[in-house]
Amino acid sequence: MYIVVDEADRRPIYQQVVDEIKNLIARGELREGTALPPVRQVAADLGVNLNTIATAYRELQREGLIVIRHGSGAVVASSTAQEKTDDELRKPLRAALTQLVLAGLPRAEIMSVVTDELRGLLKGK
Secondary structure, three states, rough: OOOOOOOOOOOOHHHHHHHHHHHHOOOOOOOOOEEOHHHHHHHHHHOHHHHHHHHHHHHHEEEEOEEEEEEEEEEEHHHHHOOOHHHHHHHHHHHHHHHHHHOOHHHHHHHHHHHHHHHHHHHHO
16 A cells, blocks of 8 residues: 655645545555555554554544454455445535635636546546
């Protein structure tokens, strides 16, 4: 599992880790049942505190994307555990689009941003 964190990014490190793992799952690079590296290993690889990675893993578990089994580590959750209602899936998209509108981006640019991001996310699927 390859994760990159950016010190210049305004998001907390744990959130960057959460977002990176979500992207790996979305792109199919981490499949259902795949074991995630131990917290200590990821922390050491990234040069961050292990509590930062533990927080990221707990957030992913809270969102239903991974299952943490004490003693045996974390694995990507089954798709049935990840099922969400249509409204639950659209809510973060609506929030992101609202931010783009509030930032004053024209409709065409918003559409371009969404298309580019979707293309990048689905690359390799």
